[in-house]
Amino acid sequence: MATxxxxxxxDAPKPGRRDFLYIAAGAVGAVGVAGVTWPLINQLxxxxxxxxxxxxxxxxxxxxxxxxxxxxxxGLPVFVRHRTAAEIAEAKAVPxxxxxxxxxxxxxxxxxxxxxxxxxxxxxxxxxIPVGQSGDYDGWACPCHGSQFDTAGRIRKGxxxxxxxxxxxxxxxxxxxxxx
Amino acid sequence: MIxxxxxxxxxxxxxxxxxxxxMAQEGHATPEIKKEPWSFAGPFGTYDRNQLQRGFQVxxxxxxxxxxxxxxxxxxxxxxxxxxxxxxxxxxxxxxxEITDPxxxxxxxxxxxxxxxxxxxxxxxxxxxxxxxxxxxxxxxLAKARGTTQPFPWxxxxxxxxxxxGGPDYIHAxxxxxxxxxxxxxxVPEGKHYNTYFPGHALGMAPPLxxxxxxxEEGESGSVPLTVDQxxxxxxxxxxxxxxxxxxxxxxxxxxxxxxLVLFAGLMYLVKxxxxxxxxx
Amino acid sequence: MAHESSYVPGNVVEKWIDDRxxxxxxxxxxxxxxxxxxxxxxxxTFGAILAFMLGVQIVTGVILAMxxxxxxxxxxxxxxxxxxDVNGGRIIQAVHATGASMFxxxxxxxxxxxxxxxxxxxPREILWILGVLLFVLMVTTAFMGYVLPWGQMSFWAAxxxxxxxxxxPVLGTPILELLRGGFAVDxxxxxxxxxxxxxxxxxxxxxxxxxxxxxxxPGNSNPIGVEVKSSRETVPFHPxxxxxDLFAIIVFCIPFAWFVFFAPDILGHPDNYIMAxxxxxxxxxxxxxxFLPFYAILRAIxxxxxxxxxxxxxxxxxxxxxxxxxxxxxxxTSKVRSGTxxxxxxxxxxxxxxxxxxxxxxGAAAADGTVLGLPVATFSKLCTAYYFFYFLIVLxxxxxxxxxxxxxxxxxxxxLAKHKAPAAAQPAAAxxxx
Numbered sequence: 001m002a003t004x005x006x007x008x009x010x011d012a013p014k015p016g017r018r019d020f021l022y023i024a025a026g027a028v029g030a031v032g033v034a035g036v037t038w039p040l041i042n043q044l045x046x047x048x049x050x051x052x053x054x055x056x057x058x059x060x061x062x063x064x065x066x067x068x069x070x071x072x073x074x075g076l077p078v079f080v081r082h083r084t085a086a087e088i089a090e091a092k093a094v095p096x097x098x099x100x101x102x103x104x105x106x107x108x109x110x111x112x113x114x115x116x117x118x119x120x121x122x123x124x125x126x127x128x129i130p131v132g133q134s135g136d137y138d139g140w141a142c143p144c145h146g147s148q149f150d151t152a153g154r155i156r157k158g159x160x161x162x163x164x165x166x167x168x169x170x171x172x173x174x175x176x177x178x179x180x
Numbered sequence: 181m182i183x184x185x186x187x188x189x190x191x192x193x194x195x196x197x198x199x200x201x202x203m204a205q206e207g208h209a210t211p212e213i214k215k216e217p218w219s220f221a222g223p224f225g226t227y228d229r230n231q232l233q234r235g236f237q238v239x240x241x242x243x244x245x246x247x248x249x250x251x252x253x254x255x256x257x258x259x260x261x262x263x264x265x266x267x268x269x270x271x272x273x274x275x276x277x278e279i280t281d282p283x284x285x286x287x288x289x290x291x292x293x294x295x296x297x298x299x300x301x302x303x304x305x306x307x308x309x310x311x312x313x314x315x316x317x318x319x320x321x322l323a324k325a326r327g328t329t330q331p332f333p334w335x336x337x338x339x340x341x342x343x344x345x346g347g348p349d350y351i352h353a354x355x356x357x358x359x360x361x362x363x364x365x366x367x368v369p370e371g372k373h374y375n376t377y378f379p380g381h382a383l384g385m386a387p388p389l390x391x392x393x394x395x396x397e398e399g400e401s402g403s404v405p406l407t408v409d410q411x412x413x414x415x416x417x418x419x420x421x422x423x424x425x426x427x428x429x430x431x432x433x434x435x436x437x438x439x440x441l442v443l444f445a446g447l448m449y450l451v452k453x454x455x456x457x458x459x460x461x
Numbered sequence: 462m463a464h465e466s467s468y469v470p471g472n473v474v475e476k477w478i479d480d481r482x483x484x485x486x487x488x489x490x491x492x493x494x495x496x497x498x499x500x501x502x503x504x505x506t507f508g509a510i511l512a513f514m515l516g517v518q519i520v521t522g523v524i525l526a527m528x529x530x531x532x533x534x535x536x537x538x539x540x541x542x543x544x545x546d547v548n549g550g551r552i553i554q555a556v557h558a559t560g561a562s563m564f565x566x567x568x569x570x571x572x573x574x575x576x577x578x579x580x581x582x583x584p585r586e587i588l589w590i591l592g593v594l595l596f597v598l599m600v601t602t603a604f605m606g607y608v609l610p611w612g613q614m615s616f617w618a619a620x621x622x623x624x625x626x627x628x629x630p631v632l633g634t635p636i637l638e639l640l641r642g643g644f645a646v647d648x649x650x651x652x653x654x655x656x657x658x659x660x661x662x663x664x665x666x667x668x669x670x671x672x673x674x675x676x677x678x679p680g681n682s683n684p685i686g687v688e689v690k691s692s693r694e695t696v697p698f699h700p701x702x703x704x705x706d707l708f709a710i711i712v713f714c715i716p717f718a719w720f721v722f723f724a725p726d727i728l729g730h731p732d733n734y735i736m737a738x739x740x741x742x743x744x745x746x747x748x749x750x751x752f753l754p755f756y757a758i759l760r761a762i763x764x765x766x767x768x769x770x771x772x773x774x775x776x777x778x779x780x781x782x783x784x785x786x787x788x789x790x791x792x793x794t795s796k797v798r799s800g801t802x803x804x805x806x807x808x809x810x811x812x813x814x815x816x817x818x819x820x821x822x823x824g825a826a827a828a829d830g831t832v833l834g835l836p837v838a839t840f841s842k843l844c845t846a847y848y849f850f851y852f853l854i855v856l857x858x859x860x861x862x863x864x865x866x867x868x869x870x871x872x873x874x875x876x877l878a879k880h881k882a883p884a885a886a887q888p889a890a891a892x893x894x895x
Contacts, residue, residue, distance in 0.1 A: 039548070039552065039553065040520065040553075042548045043527075043528075043548050045548050047528075047542075047546040047547045047548060047550070048545070048546040049542070049546040
């Protein structure tokens with residue numbers, strides 16, 4: 001570092017101690033920089049008020065058979081469909097070979113709660129919200145680019161590559177579901 | 181040498197400067213408010229969880245019927261460093277309250293932990309009408325929106341003791357400051373109440389607490405007296421937590437940061453001395 | 462200081478860059494090799510501390526702006542949202558708010574250092590003028606920033622301070638409405654203050670670049686005020702002053718951290734935790750401590766001067782108190798630069814410092830109170846008078862009548878003398894020996 005000729009060198013410092021001192025100071029400085037940087041980045045993460053709504057509870061008891069509601073979860077629309085027996089039967093009857101993204105009806109629902117279909121309502125193509133109970137498969141049809149989904153929300157026709165996405169959820173009781 | 185002198189001078193200057201805002205409040209007519217021994221005072225202070233739970237009970241059963249606390253969420257009540265109710269308790273508590281929600285059927289729904297504390301009145305005007313024209317202030321940050329003053333030169337010490345409990349001191353004094361009947365010569369308008377510590381002395385709020393009015397929940401009964409003094413300490417502590425919910429973690433971080441800075445400063449001093457030992461300066 | 466560049470590109474990439482944009486050469490010359498007098502004391506570290514504080518304020522400010530909402534009905538709650546919900550928000554917000562105070566503490570020390578050691582004298586007049594300009598920009602930025610939390614003090618500070626412009630004859634009211642974007646301080650005012658508060662720090666950074674440029678042309682002044690005579694009297698900026706300044710910055714951070722972590726609200730005012738209300742003025746409105754001396758001058762003029770009413774008079778003295786600083790290089794007639802060698806000047810200087818602190822004290826005192834047995838109004842007038850007396854009478858005349866102590870002929874001579882005399886008496890006093 002400092003080998004300028006204009007310095008009045010009095011004695012050459014012992015290399016061992018000098019180096020240790022500089023390395024120690026540099027290391028502590030690096031810890032300090034890291035310690036300051038992390039909170040400055042972490043503040044970008046979802047804040048406490050957002051996280052508090054990351055998991056919501058939803059009461060299913062008011063939804064009659066054959067009805068759907070759209071609820072909001074983490075800012076996304078979520079379909080909650082109380083399927084009829086006919087819809088369930090129709091979904092179960094589809095052979096796997098006909099599916100672009102094969103999944104059984106059991107995989108699309110929770111055991112013992114097969115009447116409930118809960119899916120994120122954004123089309124897996126480019127994110128539009130499909131219209132319910134329409135199209136050739138009695139499920140959902142996307143108005144934007146013509147994707148069609150069946151009564152288990154599986155892609156049957158059109159440009160969407162995969163089935164409608166299922167959010168993580170579980171049944172707290174028979175009529176109370178916790179999403180997220 | 182001039183250096184020593186000027187360093188002392190600069191220190192004095194900075195102390196006086198830093199202290200100047202406190203001087204502004206000198207000359208108030210209200211009597212001096214005593215500093216109380218709060219558990220959360222000073223660099224080492226932390227909240228007393230049981231006290232916050234008791235204070236919450238006072239707030240819930242008495243204060244919250246008139247005062248809002250719009251910035252406090254139910255979930256805060258179970259966060260670390262606060263009253264630390266269990267999440268189950270908070271969920272059950274929130275469900276007791278009706279929340280106005282335009283998306284809900286009928287515009288109302290039961291509360292959840294993420295909701296903020298519902299206000300007792302729909303707007304300020306309704307709150308005024310129900311309280312003889314006086315607006316009960318929101319509690320969210322009230323404990324930091326009030327302060328006390330100390331005479332010269334004692335306030336200078338506040339900067340070294342990190343005194344930040346002026347709000348709770350004032351709230352405690354106010355709740356214990358009612359005088360009925362008012363002292364001779366004091367004129368109190370109809371519907372107002374004489375309070376020693378309220379600026380102007382005519383306070384719209386009737387004495388909200390009385391000895392024995394609240395029976396603390398199981399576990400707390402018997403451990404503290406059921407007096408106005410105790411209630412007011414508990415609720416003032418709770419209000420301080422409500423205004424400054426991250427006080428404990430903030431101070432913990434402070435010790436780490438200052439310890440780090442002292443270590444780093446020491447090392448940098450050695451580095452600097454080592455470097456400069458080669459230069460006559 | 463003109464000097465040959467010692468930079469030699471180390472490899473082909475550096476050579477390629479150097480031929481097109483000699484930024485490494487420039488950095489080496491100005492940030493590393495820059496010859497700095499070797500006898501600077503710790504008062505000279507405040508320049509680096511200020512640069513550091515500007516960085517702190519910009520970084521924390523950009524972050525706060527990500528979470529803040531500049532709207533009258535949301536601003537107050539959004540600041541509380543930062544304190545309560547944002548990860549680490551309480552600390553970041555406290556760093557920015559207390560940072561303003563620390564910034565001003567450092568800038569006052571920096572300015573008083575310049576005034577004592579005559580750093581403004583030829584050939585450094587432009588350096589000083591840019592510094593005063595920076596101070597004016599800082600005051601403006603801090604004032605607008607203080608409005609953003611939209612508490613009671615924010616609102617009433619905005620009202621009272623913008624009203625200062627209303628004192629301007631004829632044009633006052635139109636200017637006032639133009640500035641506020643309305644007939645009173647309201648949403649439009651808050652929004653534009655937010656915009657300008659975000660903009661001004663970058664202008665400050667640009668003027669800081671000019672300030673440093675103007676410093677690097679003549680080179681640093683130094684405590685004895687005798688110019689550098691040979692390269693033996695300087696050391697390269699890096700590592701000597703980078704490490705010394707870094708040490709000073711870290712020490713400066715200790716009280717800073719004390720306030721941030723243990724008393725984040727002690728430098729503010731409780732009333733600012735009450736949301737702005739245009740119908741109720743707080744019982745005592747007081748500016749932040751760093752504006753108090755100038756606020757006291759504004760308030761001291763409570764009488765009409767000929768055809769000038771007291772309000773306009775106050776504004777003239779208030780503005781004059783800052784404007785006079787621009788002229789200090791020409792007001793001070795002394796040939797001797799450093800106050801160390803001016804025995805009479807020292808008395809006036811320290812009285813000026815005490816007077817400035819007294820003005821701060823008076824600025825915070827209730828207008829109808831008394832301080833040391835004197836009514837605040839009278840005391841403020843006396844202190845205001847001395848403030849101007851110092852600049853307009855003492856500095857111009859003292860240079861003509863004062864006999865300075867003998868100056869050392871060079872930095873080298875002064876350093877040698879210092880090492881001979883006290884070094885034997887107190888060899889361990891390293892901290893006070895440079």
